[in-house]
Amino acid sequence: MTVKRIAFVQELLKFMGLEGRLHLEWISSAEAQKYVDVVTKFTEKIRNMGPNPLRAINEMKKAG
Amino acid sequence: MTNSIAEFEHDSKAIFVIGSNTTACHPLIASRIIQAKENGAKLIVADPRNIQLARLADLSVNHRLGSDVALLNGMMHVIIQNQWHHPDYIADRCEDFDAFKAVIDMYTPDRVSDITGVAPKDIIRMAELYSQNAPAALLYAMGITQHTTGVDNVKSCCNLAMLCGNVGVKGGGINPLRGQNNVQGACDMGGLPNVFTGYQPVSDPGANKKFSDAWGVELSSTPGLTITDMIEAIDQKKIKAMYIIGENPKLSDPDWNHLNHALKKLEFLLVQDIFLSETAQSADVIFASAALGERDGTFTNTERRCMRARKAQDPVGNTLPDWQIISRLSSAMGYAMDYDSAETIFDEITGLTEKSYGGMTYERLGINGLQWPCPNPDHPGTPYLHKETFARGKGKFHAIEYKDPAELACGEYPFLLTTGRMFAHFHTGTMTRVSRHLDVEQKTGYVEIHPDDAMTIKIKSNDPVLLTSRRGQMEVSARITTDVMPGNLFLPIHFGENPTNILTSSNAFDPLAKIPEFKVGAVRIERLIQ
Amino acid sequence: MDMVKAAKELLLQDKVDIFLGYRKLDGHQIPHGFTKAHVDDLDQLEISLNRYPLEKIACDLAQKDPALKIGILARDCSQRALNLLYTWDQLNPENIETLTVNCCPSPLSTHGDCSYLTPKPTGDYKKAHGVDYNDSPKDFLANHDSGERLSRWMYEFQKCIKCYGCRNVCPVCFCKECSLEHPNLVEPGVLPAEVPIFHLIRATHMAGRCIDCGLCEDACPAHIPLRMLYREVNDAVSDIFGYVPGDHIEKSPFSIIGKTVELTPAPMDV
Numbered sequence: 001m002t003v004k005r006i007a008f009v010q011e012l013l014k015f016m017g018l019e020g021r022l023h024l025e026w027i028s029s030a031e032a033q034k035y036v037d038v039v040t041k042f043t044e045k046i047r048n049m050g051p052n053p054l055r056a057i058n059e060m061k062k063a064g
Numbered sequence: 065m066t067n068s069i070a071e072f073e074h075d076s077k078a079i080f081v082i083g084s085n086t087t088a089c090h091p092l093i094a095s096r097i098i099q100a101k102e103n104g105a106k107l108i109v110a111d112p113r114n115i116q117l118a119r120l121a122d123l124s125v126n127h128r129l130g131s132d133v134a135l136l137n138g139m140m141h142v143i144i145q146n147q148w149h150h151p152d153y154i155a156d157r158c159e160d161f162d163a164f165k166a167v168i169d170m171y172t173p174d175r176v177s178d179i180t181g182v183a184p185k186d187i188i189r190m191a192e193l194y195s196q197n198a199p200a201a202l203l204y205a206m207g208i209t210q211h212t213t214g215v216d217n218v219k220s221c222c223n224l225a226m227l228c229g230n231v232g233v234k235g236g237g238i239n240p241l242r243g244q245n246n247v248q249g250a251c252d253m254g255g256l257p258n259v260f261t262g263y264q265p266v267s268d269p270g271a272n273k274k275f276s277d278a279w280g281v282e283l284s285s286t287p288g289l290t291i292t293d294m295i296e297a298i299d300q301k302k303i304k305a306m307y308i309i310g311e312n313p314k315l316s317d318p319d320w321n322h323l324n325h326a327l328k329k330l331e332f333l334l335v336q337d338i339f340l341s342e343t344a345q346s347a348d349v350i351f352a353s354a355a356l357g358e359r360d361g362t363f364t365n366t367e368r369r370c371m372r373a374r375k376a377q378d379p380v381g382n383t384l385p386d387w388q389i390i391s392r393l394s395s396a397m398g399y400a401m402d403y404d405s406a407e408t409i410f411d412e413i414t415g416l417t418e419k420s421y422g423g424m425t426y427e428r429l430g431i432n433g434l435q436w437p438c439p440n441p442d443h444p445g446t447p448y449l450h451k452e453t454f455a456r457g458k459g460k461f462h463a464i465e466y467k468d469p470a471e472l473a474c475g476e477y478p479f480l481l482t483t484g485r486m487f488a489h490f491h492t493g494t495m496t497r498v499s500r501h502l503d504v505e506q507k508t509g510y511v512e513i514h515p516d517d518a519m520t521i522k523i524k525s526n527d528p529v530l531l532t533s534r535r536g537q538m539e540v541s542a543r544i545t546t547d548v549m550p551g552n553l554f555l556p557i558h559f560g561e562n563p564t565n566i567l568t569s570s571n572a573f574d575p576l577a578k579i580p581e582f583k584v585g586a587v588r589i590e591r592l593i594q
Numbered sequence: 595m596d597m598v599k600a601a602k603e604l605l606l607q608d609k610v611d612i613f614l615g616y617r618k619l620d621g622h623q624i625p626h627g628f629t630k631a632h633v634d635d636l637d638q639l640e641i642s643l644n645r646y647p648l649e650k651i652a653c654d655l656a657q658k659d660p661a662l663k664i665g666i667l668a669r670d671c672s673q674r675a676l677n678l679l680y681t682w683d684q685l686n687p688e689n690i691e692t693l694t695v696n697c698c699p700s701p702l703s704t705h706g707d708c709s710y711l712t713p714k715p716t717g718d719y720k721k722a723h724g725v726d727y728n729d730s731p732k733d734f735l736a737n738h739d740s741g742e743r744l745s746r747w748m749y750e751f752q753k754c755i756k757c758y759g760c761r762n763v764c765p766v767c768f769c770k771e772c773s774l775e776h777p778n779l780v781e782p783g784v785l786p787a788e789v790p791i792f793h794l795i796r797a798t799h800m801a802g803r804c805i806d807c808g809l810c811e812d813a814c815p816a817h818i819p820l821r822m823l824y825r826e827v828n829d830a831v832s833d834i835f836g837y838v839p840g841d842h843i844e845k846s847p848f849s850i851i852g853k854t855v856e857l858t859p860a861p862m863d864v
Contacts, residue, residue: 001848007857007860008801009798012827012830014735016790024860042862053744058789087755091755091815431622432621487785504777506783
């Protein structure tokens with residue numbers, strides 16, 4: 001079920017221009033190194049993408 | 065409203081909204097404004113709070129609480145300076161322009177900016193957007209009227225509209241958005257102390273005779289009291305009994321402590337309502353009335369449209385439609401009222417209110433209703449007023465000087481409090497707080513405070529705070545938001561457990577309209593130690 | 595009129611206890627439940643462009659009386675809604691009779707009665723800053739970069755006045771408890787409805803559900819192109835799972851017990 005939902009939400013976020021910010025990875029409790037690698041890689045990726053654009057939009061009180 | 069709601073969407077080239085949180089309080093009118101904006105109309109929003117509609121505006125400004133006259137005068141100053149006004153319209157249709165212009169000449173953008181806090185360039189841009197996109201509709205609500213200068217504010221709105229030739233024009237007009245679905249209807253029906261239906265003065269001998277003859281009694285030609293005056297009269301024991309229908313003054317009237325003190329002096333209080341409101345709880349006798357959908361009748365909405373409300377099912381329990389309760393009470397008191405239906409009453413109304421309602425019948429109202437004036441059976445109703453000429457003949461310019469609100473921030477009360485509605489509830493909450501879905505949105509009262517101020521008084525979101533005004537004190541939880549300006553607070557009026565009107569003043573009211581200044585009051589806010 | 599005769603027969607022969615259709619009141623078409631006791635009212639049965647979620651009324655009736663036999667004047671979208679509601683056990687197909695009207699055009703019938711056959715006009719400002727009602731999701735994705743897609747949808751969402759009209763009119767919204775009202779998911783009591791989570795939650799809940807009737811977009815007072823949004827939802831569900839809600843009675847890929855789907859998580863693209 002999780003993979004189905006994630007696959008769908010990834011598509012939806014892409015449509016909204018928010019792609020790349022959701023990721024799913026299967027990691028067993030025995031795979032400590034994989035956990036470290038994935039979290040590090042994803043953290044790097046998010047950092048490189050810059051701040052959450054929604055924050056700017058929600059703080060924007062006036063247009064035009 | 066001089067004009068019609070549908071015109072905002074189809075005809076207006078600019079829409080100027082001042083003192084109305086339209087998406088929260090008049091959502092269906094907001095829907096028209098959004099549609100107009102998306103089709104290319106210009107939108108100007110002026111409000112002391114950052115309202116949702118401001119996000120869509122071509123220009124939005126936050127003027128200081130109570131500085132509306134100055135802001136409007138400033139816009140008109142710019143319009144006249146740039147000759148963006150309509151001299152032909154003014155010469156043909158208006159009067160007293162010169163005296164008015166002499167006052168306006170004094171309101172330079174720099175001076176207005178000092179009073180309102182709005183930048184001079186924004187004042188100029190507002191003036192340009194409003195005057196250069198005709199027809200322009202001006203919309204306002206309680207943010208304009210609930211001030212000691214309420215009448216001045218309204219007159220200034222009228223000045224602006226006339227200056228640009230926007231009255232008597234499709235898509236233009238001066239459009240007060242009424243606070244309830246039937247306020248217009250209640251006023252039309254003579255729900256004011258000085259008039260019969262259709263604003264026929266009780267003191268006018270002709271009107272008085274007409275109604276006296278129709279009802280077979282001699283009617284008083286002396287105007288009655290406004291609500292504001294009634295509370296004083298109770299206090300002075302000049303009024304001993306009160307009959308309140310469908311209103312909850314315990315929450316809606318200013319200065320809660322003073323009002324409660326006065327109400328205790330009543331010898332008899334009779335309340336008629338569909339729910340057991342705060343006011344009904346202190347009544348000696350309660351008449352339970354039937355709700356919408358359980359009775360026939362009409363409403364007249366903000367665009368003067370009289371529409372039928374139809375009965376869908378029998379009233380619950382032993383409740384009765386209001387007209388039946390009033391008829392029975394009257395008959396019991398010795399004046400027989402033997403109407404057989406709401407329609408019979410409507411026919412009596414139209415017969416006595418010839419100029420505005422004369423041409424209406426239940427059959428003609430259908431589903432869409434008719435907009436008054438509708439003086440005869442062939443008249444199609446009137447989508448906008450003052451077409452060829454103003455109702456009084458010439459449109460009168462009023463020279464209006466800015467006046468400060470009754471209370472300003474001071475050392476002891478350093479914050480300015482404004483009150484109003486939020487989207488999930490209506491007025492005193494009698495009808496909306498019983499809805500589970502609306503209760504989910506907002507369960508209790510709160511006060512909005514700017515993040516900078518929250519930091520100064522060291523509070524976090526949802527912390528309890530104590531608000532104190534010259535009238536009283538109340539406890540409420542804080543909501544931290546940039547929707548209010550620094551130095552301002554906002555309290556919604558819907559919640560009986562945090563009655564806003566503990567803080568408001570009953571002495572600050574407009575001298576003419578007697579409307580209380582709910583929109584500005586000085587308060588102190590303190591963190592409550594947990 | 596054949597439809598009137600057919601509906602009368604359903605009632606008179608006790609095949610249904612109530613027939614849901616439309617009648618005219620002072621020139622306006624409103625939903626109406628016709629009964630055997632007032633069978634002649636069916637002479638005023640109306641078929642035109644207007645649409646209401648009659649299936650939703652049927653669900654309410656069935657909940658009060660599960661044995662009630664209900665007749666419905668059904669469009670193609672109603673048929674899809676009914677299939678969906680049968681799938682989710684909200685209605686029992688044995689208790690439902692439909693009389694179908696001609697609406698969506700097809701190779702067999704080019705004429706249709708539906709308010710959606712005339713495209714909804716999109717204003718210039720909306721075209722420049724928001725989302726065109728008539729854009730196809732695929733074109734929208736192809737023609738706008740990520741930043742522009744975001745700003746256009748956020749423009750649309752920040753107009754939301756939180757009336758819940760999209761949910762309330764939706765024939766396939768039937769949950770007893772609604773996530774949109776959960777204070778931990780959507781901040782209550784503020785306008786606009788929390789951007790964008792309110793609309794993303796609803797879009798997610800439409801996955802495997804939306805039958806593309808477009809009533810939400812009709813109902814929206816803030817003029818948000820919701821049908822276009824949920825068309826993207828349907829495209830995604832169809833692309834990933836090959837599932838079209840309401841096409842026939844088949845469990846959604848998001849049901850706990852359903853067709854097994856072979857999917858592997860997408861790799862992280864850096």
